[in-house]
Amino acid sequence: MAILVTGGAGYIGSHTVRLLRNLGRDVVVLDSLERADGRALLGAELVVGSIADEALVTKTCREHDVTAIVHFAAYKSVGESMSSPGMYWQNNVAGTVHLAEGALAAGVHQMVFSSSASVYGNPKVTPITEDAEIRPENVYAESKASMERVLSWYGATHGLRSVSLRYFNAAGASLDGVIGEDWSVTTNLIPLVMKAVLGVSGPVQVFGNDYPTADGTGIRDYIHVEDLARAHVAALDYLDGGGTSTAVNLGTGIGSSVLEILRRTAQEAGREVPHDIVARRVGDPATVYANPSTAQALLDWTSELTLDDIIRTAYAWHASQIQN
Numbered sequence: 001m002a003i004l005v006t007g008g009a010g011y012i013g014s015h016t017v018r019l020l021r022n023l024g025r026d027v028v029v030l031d032s033l034e035r036a037d038g039r040a041l042l043g044a045e046l047v048v049g050s051i052a053d054e055a056l057v058t059k060t061c062r063e064h065d066v067t068a069i070v071h072f073a074a075y076k077s078v079g080e081s082m083s084s085p086g087m088y089w090q091n092n093v094a095g096t097v098h099l100a101e102g103a104l105a106a107g108v109h110q111m112v113f114s115s116s117a118s119v120y121g122n123p124k125v126t127p128i129t130e131d132a133e134i135r136p137e138n139v140y141a142e143s144k145a146s147m148e149r150v151l152s153w154y155g156a157t158h159g160l161r162s163v164s165l166r167y168f169n170a171a172g173a174s175l176d177g178v179i180g181e182d183w184s185v186t187t188n189l190i191p192l193v194m195k196a197v198l199g200v201s202g203p204v205q206v207f208g209n210d211y212p213t214a215d216g217t218g219i220r221d222y223i224h225v226e227d228l229a230r231a232h233v234a235a236l237d238y239l240d241g242g243g244t245s246t247a248v249n250l251g252t253g254i255g256s257s258v259l260e261i262l263r264r265t266a267q268e269a270g271r272e273v274p275h276d277i278v279a280r281r282v283g284d285p286a287t288v289y290a291n292p293s294t295a296q297a298l299l300d301w302t303s304e305l306t307l308d309d310i311i312r313t314a315y316a317w318h319a320s321q322i323q324n
């Protein structure tokens with residue numbers, strides 16, 4: 001009995017694949033390798049292909065006796081989604097339809113889905129609970145919300161049970177420094193801060209210091225990638241135990257500001273982070289952080305790693321990549 005992990009060569013996918021294998025679970029990865037090189041898989045079984053190839057999905061599930069799927073495969077750049085929306089509708093949304101069809105043809109009825117807190121858009125109330133209004137503000141976030149609804153309808157029509165995990169801000173690297181994030185394709189704050197403090201880029205741009213927050217900069221809920229990996233295992237166990245379809249926030253419930261990230265990074269690196277204060281980024285909410293109580297109640301999961309663990313592991317990982 002195996003777990004099929006789509007997009008397992010990616011950032012959160014590779015940490016989840018590694019944890020599943022360390023727990024003795026059989027894993028097979030389906031990844032097109034169009035946005036990852038596969039090194040982070042550390043030898044896990046890999047089928048190179050697309051989730052849109054229904055016959056390949058069905059064949060892989062049957063050959064490996066797959067009982068559940070963890071679905072990471074998706075494009076995830078907010079900016080790219082607005083300049084090339086068709087890619088996101090095709091790859092993310094239509095791809096999920098093909099994946100579900102291929103899985104159901106093989107008799108697979110359990111799926112853990114990699115969703116995003118960006119489905120909430122600019123929240124009216126924080127901390128954010130799962131019953132908050134779904135108000136995507138970009139095509140990427142809309143594609144994630146649409147994927148959730150596609151899976152929900154496959155539950156109604158075909159008995160596919162799914163857990164949509166709405167990540168807040170994923171960050172950090174493996175505690176032992178073996179795998180981490182590929183900063184070459186990111187626009188997220190923490191890898192960009194590491195580039196700046198390691199001298200690989202110019203000053204990091206702080207998008208606004210005039211928000212209605214304590215220090216004027218944006219607040220987010222940064223969650224360690226290894227905590228996220230644990231949550232995916234907990235969601236698989238929840239479904240295996242007969243759990244019904246649902247959506248769950250994955251966050252710490254703690255908000256941290258941009259300047260706090262800079263300050264903690266400077267402490268870790270022993271030098272200031274070069275940065276410039278610039279205008280706000282259009283569409284950025286001031287404050288976003290999770291109410292994580294549903295994850296505790298349904299999955300018996302809470303975050304364990306801290307912002308210092310995130311900064312320490314991210315700095316160590318990115319510094320090691322420069323030396324390689």
Ligand code: WQD
Pocket residue numbers: 076078115116117118167168169170187188189190192204205206207208217218219220258281284
């Ligand atoms: C974090 C904070 C910025 C970059 C994104 C996407 C979505 C989701 C989470 C997957 C904000 C500030 C950032 C920079 C900055 N991921 N910032 N300078 O926008 O909260 O959410 O990641 O689902 O992809 O919604 O993440 O890292 O871009 O920004 O000042 O160069 O850092 O304003 O306050 P965000 P982020």
